[in-house]
Amino acid sequence: MSKAYYYILTKTNTMKSRIININVVLILFLLISCTTTDKDQKWKSLFNGHDLSGWDTFLSYQPESGNTTILGFNNDPEGIFTVKDGAIRIDGRIWGALTSKEEFENYHLRLKFKWGEKRYPPRENERRDSGILYHCVGEHGVQSDHWMRSHESQIMEDDCGDYHSLDGVMIDVEADTVDVNGNKNLKYREGAQLLKEVHRRVIKSETNEHPRGEWNEMEVIAKGNTITHIVNGKVVLQASNSSQIINGEKKPLTKGKIQLQSEGAEIFYKDIEIMIL
Secondary structure, rough: OHHHHHHHHHHHHHHHHHHHHHHHHHHHHHHHHHHHHHHHHHHHOOOOOOOOOOOEEOOOOOOOOOOOOOOOEOOOEEEEEEEHEEEEEOOOOOOEEEOOOEEEOOEEEEEEEEEEEEEEEOOOOOEEEEEEEEEEEEEOOOOOOOOOEEEEEEEEEOOOOEEEEEEOOOEEEEEEEEEEEOOOEEEEEOOEEEEEEEEEEEOOOOOOOOOOOEEEEEEEOOOOOOOOEEEEEEEEEEEEEEEEEHHHHHHHHEEEEEEEOOOOOEEEEEEEEEOOO
């Protein structure tokens, strides 16, 4: 074999190898791009970072203030719900909620929250409190004049991820009975006795919050009649058989709007996204 032929053969094989390698890289790039794009497209932002488009407000009053005049729907003269530095600021002074215009079914909701400094009567000396209400249905204010019928993933200092029932909605949940400050409470534990038609507080399995002043991520997964609460990546509560009573008959509760509570404490929300499952 001549040197010239050997050189041409070597160069040809090298070029073929390079072409094959380039093609492999291109194929991998396209596959990764398509996968990433598909994944990203599933998440929908519920907050544009600039204003409250896509949301309505409902405000009642400050409890124990002597004033029980309900401000009502989209009437916020004191600016309880505003946008500051790319986040939703909920002042907390007047109780109520920011409510999604849309309702959702079979979804994965995630958001970040951070506490502010302000606290107001009658909770000025208590732990800061807010919450994610989901599967919100019916009229505004049916729960204590403040909120819609719904499930709640609690956002409260040291209690993030607890379950609360608003206006009598129910779940089946595996839980133990525990003593908390002399009171009997339910606490979620996977594998515990399955309790049916629970419509009271259920304490999350463990605390997984960041220190006050830092951002926390909260997630709610609602699929069919099941619900899951996640705090900073840790599953802290799961339940099934989401339901409500309508005209004396038990009915599934599997969809509704989302509310972010105003409940006596300043709080900030951002990166609010939802994925339909």
